[in-house]
Amino acid sequence: MVHKCNIDAAFSSLNNRVGIGVCIRDEDGAYVLAKYEQFTLLCDVKIGEALGLLSALNWVHDLNLGPVEFELDSKVVVDKFHSNKGDDTELGEIVSHCRRLFFSHYNNSSVEFIRRQANDVAHSLAKAATYVASPQI
Numbered sequence: 607m608v609h610k611c612n613i614d615a616a617f618s619s620l621n622n623r624v625g626i627g628v629c630i631r632d633e634d635g636a637y638v639l640a641k642y643e644q645f646t647l648l649c650d651v652k653i654g655e656a657l658g659l660l661s662a663l664n665w666v667h668d669l670n671l672g673p674v675e676f677e678l679d680s681k682v683v684v685d686k687f688h689s690n691k692g693d694d695t696e697l698g699e700i701v702s703h704c705r706r707l708f709f710s711h712y713n714n715s716s717v718e719f720i721r722r723q724a725n726d727v728a729h730s731l732a733k734a735a736t737y738v739a740s741p742q743i
Contacts, residue, residue, distance in 0.1 A: 607632060607633055608633045608673050608674070608675060608714075609630055609631065609632060609633070609638065609666075609671050609672075609673075609674045609675070610630070610631045610632075610633075610635075610674070610675045610677060611628060611629070611630050611631075611662050611666055611674050611675065611676045611677065612627075612628070612629045612630075612631070612677050612678070612720070612728040613626070613627070613628050613655075613658045613659055613661075613662045613676065613677065613678040613728055614626075614627050614655070614658060614678065614679060614728035614732045615627075615651070615654035615655045615657065615658045615680075615732050616654075616732035617651065617654060622646060622647070623644045623645065623646055623647075624644060624645045624647065624649060624654045624657070625642060625643070625644045625732040626642060626643050626644070626645075626654070626657060626658040626661050626732055627640070627641075627642045627658070627728040627730065627732030628640065628641050628642070628658070628661065628662045628665060628728060629728045630666070630669075630671070630674075639669070641665065642732060643661060645657065650697070651680075652680060652682050652683055652697050653696060653697050653700065655678060655679075655680035655682075655683045656680075656683050656686075656697055656700040656701050656704065657700060658678065658732070659676065659678060659683060659687070659701075659704050659717070660700055660703060660704050660707070662676060663676070663704055663707045663708060663711070663712075664707065667707065667711045667712075672711075672712060672713065672714075672715060673712065673713060673714035673715045674712060674715045675715065675716050675718060676708075676715070676716065676717045676718070677717075677718050677719075677720040678717075678718075678719065678720070678728075679719070679720055679721060679722045680719070681719045683697075683701065684717060684718065684719040685719075686698065686701045687701055687704060687705060687708075687717050688717070704717075
């Protein structure tokens with residue numbers, strides 16, 4: 607069975623938080639699990655999206671799901687994930703960590719870009735995470 611994992615990040619400068627939303631669906635598109643979490647720091651949008659991918663990779667690995675199609679609406683992060691160019695920026699280091707996790711734990715899986723419209727649930731979770739007191743699964 608192939609699972610889909612949608613990932614998004616949202617930002618609240620008012621609350622000084624980055625929210626991460628992750629939604630897992632089965633191959634028929636039915637809801638399996640979802641979670642959101644937040645970080646009390648403001649960062650670049652791309653870094654927030656990369657942190658979302660890192661969080662999802664760790665969580666899905668802990669759940670022992672696979673294969674998984676990871677989908678996010680950050681073309682920059684997805685392109686950097688698939689690039690072989692070295693990058694010693696903060697974003698590059700996070701994406702490099704994502705790549706190491708992905709290639710060591712996920713067979714027959716993928717990391718793909720999707721349009722924002724197809725990522726509504728993960729976006730709603732990420733947005734909610736910027737306003738709540740603690741992470742939820």
